[in-house]
Amino acid sequence: MEFYDQDVLVSKIRAATDDVFSTMLGIPITPGEAFAAEGHAESFDGVIALAGLTGTWIGSARIACSPHLACRLAGAMLASEYPSVNEDVLDAVAELTNMIVGNVKSALEDELGPMGIGIPTVIFGRNYRTRSAGVSEWVVVPFECAAERFEIKFALMPNGKAGVVRSLEMQEAV
Amino acid sequence: MVLDVLIVDDSAAIRKILQRVLVQADVQLGTVHEASDGHEALEKLKTGKVHLILSDINMPNMDGLELLAKLRQQESLHSVPIIMVTTEGSQNKVLQALQLGANGYVRKPFTAEQIKEKLAGLI
Numbered sequence: 001m002e003f004y005d006q007d008v009l010v011s012k013i014r015a016a017t018d019d020v021f022s023t024m025l026g027i028p029i030t031p032g033e034a035f036a037a038e039g040h041a042e043s044f045d046g047v048i049a050l051a052g053l054t055g056t057w058i059g060s061a062r063i064a065c066s067p068h069l070a071c072r073l074a075g076a077m078l079a080s081e082y083p084s085v086n087e088d089v090l091d092a093v094a095e096l097t098n099m100i101v102g103n104v105k106s107a108l109e110d111e112l113g114p115m116g117i118g119i120p121t122v123i124f125g126r127n128y129r130t131r132s133a134g135v136s137e138w139v140v141v142p143f144e145c146a147a148e149r150f151e152i153k154f155a156l157m158p159n160g161k162a163g164v165v166r167s168l169e170m171q172e173a174v
Numbered sequence: 175m176v177l178d179v180l181i182v183d184d185s186a187a188i189r190k191i192l193q194r195v196l197v198q199a200d201v202q203l204g205t206v207h208e209a210s211d212g213h214e215a216l217e218k219l220k221t222g223k224v225h226l227i228l229s230d231i232n233m234p235n236m237d238g239l240e241l242l243a244k245l246r247q248q249e250s251l252h253s254v255p256i257i258m259v260t261t262e263g264s265q266n267k268v269l270q271a272l273q274l275g276a277n278g279y280v281r282k283p284f285t286a287e288q289i290k291e292k293l294a295g296l297i
Contacts, residue, residue, distance in 0.1 A: 023285055
C-alpha cells in the first residue's frame with residue numbers, strides 16, 4: 001500500500017501558505033501542530049473552499065475559516081474593507097485556495113508526476129455538513145491568523161488504488 | 175507611455191489585484207480590458223487594441239496556453255508582450271509557454287516588484 005509521507009506534506013502545505021500570506025496579504029500567520037482526522041461528514045459554520053487534485057495521485061483540499069476572517073483576508077488581498085461576506089470575499093477566498101493548493105501541487109509534482117487542480121468551490125453558510133467521498137483520513141494543518149484560527153485539510157492518495165495516507169498519531173482537535 | 179492592457183483570469187480578485195500591482199509597478203494604465211477565459215479574451219481583442227496582455231494558464235473553456243497559441247497566430251497581435259501569471263510551476267509548463275511565444279512567466283503569489291521586473295524591456 002503506497003502512502004505519501006505526511007510530515008513532508010505538512011511542510012509543503014506550511015511553505016505554500018506562508019508564501020501566499022506573506023507575498024499577497026502581508027498578514028503574519030503562525031502554524032499550529034498538524035494532526036490526522038478521520039474523513040467523516042462534519043457540520044460547519046463559516047466559509048469553506050474546496051479544490052480537487054488529479055493525476056497519478058489524487059487528492060482533495062479544503063480551507064476553512066470564519067466569515068470574519070474571510071472578510072479580513074479578502075480586505076488584505078483587495079485593499080478594501082468588507083463588513084460581511086459577499087461575492088468579492090468568496091472570490092478572494094477561492095483565489096487564496098487556488099494559490100495555496102496550486103503551490104502545494106507544484107511542490108508535489110517533482111515527486112509524484114504531473115497533477116491537475118480543479119476550479120475551487122467556496123461555500124458560505126451555517127450549520128451545513130460536508131463530506132468528501134473516498135477520503136478516509138485528512139491531514140489537518142491549523143494556522144493562527146489575526147487572532148483567529150483557520151485550517152487547511154489535505155487528503156492525498158494514489159489514483160485507482162485503495163491506498164490511505166499514513167496516519168499521524170490521532171489527536172483530539174483543540 | 176499610457177498602456178492599454180488585457181488581463182485574463184477566471185478570478186475577479188486576481189484581475190483587480192493585477193490592476194493595482196501594475197500601477198505599483200509604475201505602469202501608466204489606459205484602458206484595462208478584463209476577460210475570464212481565453213474565449214472572452216479573443217472577443218475583447220476584436221474590439222480593442224492592447225499594448226500588454228497578462229494571462230493565467232488554468233482557466234475554463236479556453237486555457238492560457240491555447241489562448242497564447244492563437245494570439246501568436248494573429249498578425250496584429252504577434253508582437254504584443256504577453257506575460258503568463260499562474261500557479262503552474264513545472265519547468266514543462268514554463269517551457270511550453272515560452273515556446274508558444276510568452277514573453278515572461280510569473281508565479282502566483284507575486285509582488286509588484288516581480289511584475290515590474292518582467293515588464294522591464296518589454297514596454
